[in-house]
Amino acid sequence: MSALLSVENLEIRTADRVLVSGISFSLAAGERIGLIGESGSGKSLTALAVLGLLPETMRVSGSILLDGRQVVGARDRDLVPLRGRSIAAVFQEPMTALDPLMRIGDQVAEVVRRRSRRDGATLAGADVKAKVAGLLQRIALPEPERIARAFPHEISGGQRQRAAIAMALACRPKLLIADEPTTALDVTTQAEILKLLETLVRDEGMGLLFISHDLPVVATIAERALVMRQGELIEHGPVGTLFDRPVHPYTQGLVAAARAFDEALEAAL
Numbered sequence: 001m002s003a004l005l006s007v008e009n010l011e012i013r014t015a016d017r018v019l020v021s022g023i024s025f026s027l028a029a030g031e032r033i034g035l036i037g038e039s040g041s042g043k044s045l046t047a048l049a050v051l052g053l054l055p056e057t058m059r060v061s062g063s064i065l066l067d068g069r070q071v072v073g074a075r076d077r078d079l080v081p082l083r084g085r086s087i088a089a090v091f092q093e094p095m096t097a098l099d100p101l102m103r104i105g106d107q108v109a110e111v112v113r114r115r116s117r118r119d120g121a122t123l124a125g126a127d128v129k130a131k132v133a134g135l136l137q138r139i140a141l142p143e144p145e146r147i148a149r150a151f152p153h154e155i156s157g158g159q160r161q162r163a164a165i166a167m168a169l170a171c172r173p174k175l176l177i178a179d180e181p182t183t184a185l186d187v188t189t190q191a192e193i194l195k196l197l198e199t200l201v202r203d204e205g206m207g208l209l210f211i212s213h214d215l216p217v218v219a220t221i222a223e224r225a226l227v228m229r230q231g232e233l234i235e236h237g238p239v240g241t242l243f244d245r246p247v248h249p250y251t252q253g254l255v256a257a258a259r260a261f262d263e264a265l266e267a268a269l
């Protein structure tokens with residue numbers, strides 16, 4: 001089976017610094033991969049490269065084949081059809097995806113309309129409304145009708161992230177990139193959003209590239225994980241193996257820290 005995403009020897013540099021180098025991995029349709037590493041290790045830049053959204057000042061080399069299309073070196077207008085149909089993203093701060101001056105329901109409706117136009121269909125107003133209601137229901141928002149009428153600042157951070165997820169879902173992408181989607185939320189909301197993402201990705205058969213600095217969080221949602229450090233990929237494998245038999249001292253440190261945290265938590269209970 002050919003990969004949905006295949007990254008080979010990716011290098012990202014500015015005029016005077018190599019920020020990411022020698023990254024190679026592939027992701028099959030429906031597969032869930034975690035990208036883990038400390039702050040500044042190059043996770044977000046790798047994700048932005050896959051989305052074709054790196055700042056213009058950065059030079060990219062290597063190959064990123066997404067759904068059969070080469071992203072490296074592609075013109076932005078050639079990538080527009082890929083975004084939304086093949087790939088969508090959810091970021092740490094939901095306000096990056098939301099328009100502060102537009103009601104939540106209208107924003108989701110906009111994506112539903114755009115997606116159906118790309119499929120060559122024009123939906124009637126009532127059909128759009130029904131699809132928006134269905135999406136808001138699927139992301140388990142309380143009072144979906146009130147939230148559909150609300151502006152982003154009138155709902156909570158967790159609700160905003162759910163709305164951003166609804167917009168990504170409305171694209172029906174083959175691959176979802178989730179870059180630290182729960183970091184800005186409190187612990188209970190984090191767990192709820194993780195569960196929601198996991199269910200949706202499984203139900204839709206979407207591929208997932210889940211970025212986090214938190215190994216236990218990655219372990220709950222991904223099948224395989226890639227560990228990055230200082231712009232390089234230092235270890236990868238099934239999450240169970242990484243947890244039980246980490247090879248690189250950095251990964252060993254991550255596992256030890258996660259275990260120590262678990263033990264401290266248990267002792268406190």
Ligand SMILES: Nc1ncnc2c1ncn2[C@@H]1O[C@H](COP(=O)(O)OP(=O)(O)OP(=O)(O)O)[C@@H](O)[C@H]1O
Pocket residue numbers: 014019037038039040041042043044045046055213
């Ligand atoms: N626009 C930019 N210009 C120059 N350097 C940048 C830019 N964006 C990121 N970097 C640098 O590239 C490196 C990788 O950054 P990146 O954002 O990918 O890290 P990360 O692993 O996602 O970190 P975090 O977990 O903190 O988000 C860092 O050293 C960062 O300072």
